[in-house]
Amino acid sequence: MVNESGSETSAESVVVLNPVSGDGTHVDPVREQSAVRGYGVRETESAGDTASLTKEAIDAGATEILAAGGDGTVNGVVSGVVEADALDAVTVGVLPCGTGNDFAENVGISDIEQGFDAVETGERRRIDLGFADEAPFVNSCVGGLTAESSAETDPDLKDRFGSLAYVITTLKTIPSFDGIRMTVTLSDEADGPSVWSGSAIAVLIGNARRFPPGGSTAANVEDGRFDVTVVEGDGSMGLLETGTVERLFTQDTERTHRFRVPSLDVEVHADESAAFSLDGEVVERTALSVRARQQALDVAVGPGYDPDPAGAGK
Incomplete structure (x- = not known):
């Protein structure tokens, strides 16, 4: 399958790329790593695309969705997983490309390469998912x-x-x-x-x-x-x-x-x-x-992830 950007879309592993996150310098590295590793790429063009592209990828058979962007992109991907009713079938990965990347830091992912590695060889953890009315949030x-x-x-x-x-x-x-x-x-x-x-x-x-x-x-x-x-x-x-x-x-x-x-x-x-x-x-x-x-959401975490950070419960 080929998406609108011309990239081949893998049936199982898909990167949802927000090209305007952060300073934009992540776009080429994400595309290159995706091509080398055999991941499909779906790029957002406007607000609201992230969730719909995620749902489309899941409907096409994707079981791993990587959010390439900041916290808002992660939120959009998770929203798409929820909309697809696929919390038990999909693993979410994070490629930190935004300004703050709070969520990526909290699950032990420090850079793009580490985000890919976490999906391929890292640990999977089921983490909590927040809902504000019907809208999900992770961070x-x-x-x-x-x-x-x-x-x-x-x-x-x-x-x-x-x-x-x-x-x-x-x-x-x-x-x-x-x-x-x-x-x-x-x-x-x-x-x-x-x-x-x-x-x-x-x-x-x-x-x-x-x-x-x-x-x-x-x-x-x-x-x-x-x-x-x-x-x-x-x-x-x-x-x-x-x-x-x-x-x-x-x-x-x-x-x-x-x-x-x-x-x-x-x-x-x-x-x-x-x-x-x-x-x-x-x-x-x-x-x-x-x-x-x-423990509703399956996430690929990095080596720095601590399920019980010191003092978090105090």
Whole structure:
């Protein structure tokens, strides 16, 4: 089979390539490695292509799909796998080609060659998959205040904070932010539900990542639980009291509330909806139900993958 880009498409192993991820220098290396190793290539042309190309490849018989791009590309591939109802039949691989590559780092993949090697000779692990309503996410769901566009977000900030960088960038450009009134209901089979209600800058829901004040951001992604951080804030004076905007997300204060739960519901008490970033893909909601499906996704991981990172459960 030959796809629209002229590349032969393998029936079993397919690379879904986002040519505009990162700085674009990955395109030729990915094409070359795919040709040498016998992988088919399907290239995205517009937003939304990733999921549909993934589903098409699965319908054509693919059992290994490699996401060549950033976290948004990984999210699109996983969405396609979910849409194809193929979570039990497909392995997802990651070729890190974006700016931050948070998910790739958290599953031990540091470069393109290592991503290919992981699919061919590496370990396979079944990891948790998050769902925000019906939409899947693998790395994180960041809710609250999100930048309208990534164009104004510094690449170095994205390297450090991933999709959270958009929240930080937006806060820095707003002279006064009153926070978003919300109620977060957190469910736990052992202890029962608990409720946090107040004015928040953001609610940070980590699946493969967490949001600690320091150290590793990798989370235990096989335990069926989210690492949740609510950052409380009620106006520009509140921001000044805690110092710079970045310190709100890098230091534990009385404004930082942390939980580890398998599910939660977020209700926004405002006239307008709030933004929620699912692995960098933004949706607008006034309410969101978030659930973890334990060990639902088969992923090819790298040698640096740690299923239980030190301190992730603390």
